[in-house]
Amino acid sequence: MIADNFPSEDLLEHLDDLLSLRNKFAYDYSVETIKKLTLDEYCEHAGDKSNFCYRLEHELEEMGHINVYAAAFGVKYDKDIHAYRGMKKYSKTEDPDEALAKIKKEIIALIHAGADEDYSAIRNSMIAPNIRYKILAVYYPDRYITVFAEWVLRYFCEKLDIPCEDSDDTLILQDKLVMWKNQQKHMQDWSLLVFVKYLYLEFDRPESGDDISVDSHKKKLKTLKKEIDGLTEKISKASEKTVLTRQRDEKIRAYALERAHGVCQLCGNLAPFYKKNGEPYLESHHIIPLAENGSDSIYNVVGLCPNCHRKMHSLKLAEDIKILKSKVAK
Ligand SMILES: [Zn+2]
């Protein structure tokens, strides 16, 4: 429960420091500066911390955790080839310069849309949702709150008895929370940062699997692999195998989707949308169908976007099969 003296002097001082850090970011990355950003200045690479992506995600961690894989930023430093690679979403040929030019345009458009409160432009932005809402909260800390995941926003609304519709998205849910805050006499003077601190202190974090950070990703893969191996062992000894096999299939499927980590393993595009629980939507697919003696193992199942999944089933191209096999090789 929240203390009577909330927000304490210490908290206010701490949030002032956070705001200074945020001001520095906004100053360093004005629209004019964003236009001129180079790949090194935009992208995280080789541990360098003076770039837009690192500072947005980590330096300003307290202005909202964004839980994204590097690819979501649109250009990625590929350690294997020591070079930048653009994501297909922004450049068909994966050209990093072309991708960066497009991303910069999208970020600038988003900053303008945020100022105009142009919700349809914000919703149509190409930028991945979490990054999109974080940019808004960082550029307009008095206007957009630092909670981005729909299901977390819904959780807070529920706790506060704020009525929600199924169709409410992040922007609407954020608005409902801010409106509620402004109706509470003692909260009217609070900044949005203070309000978000209050929400987390009062109601705690909701439980669920939103945490798709790198560490928990590796941990999940490890746990699933263990469970699959355990089931395989059991199946080999059991006489009635159906239930165990079904359990294992479910785990293999979960493993394959976790391994894909939000990126289609055929086209390399990001999952088309996020599910209500915050996980990226991908479909699991057997590279060699079980009916054609494909193995029931993590080395035969991939995560695909719905388009590529349809493509695999209708065309079954040898070159695609080869790509998928390389993605799951031991
Ligand atoms: Zn795909």
Ligand SMILES: [Zn+2]
């Ligand atoms: Zn399939």
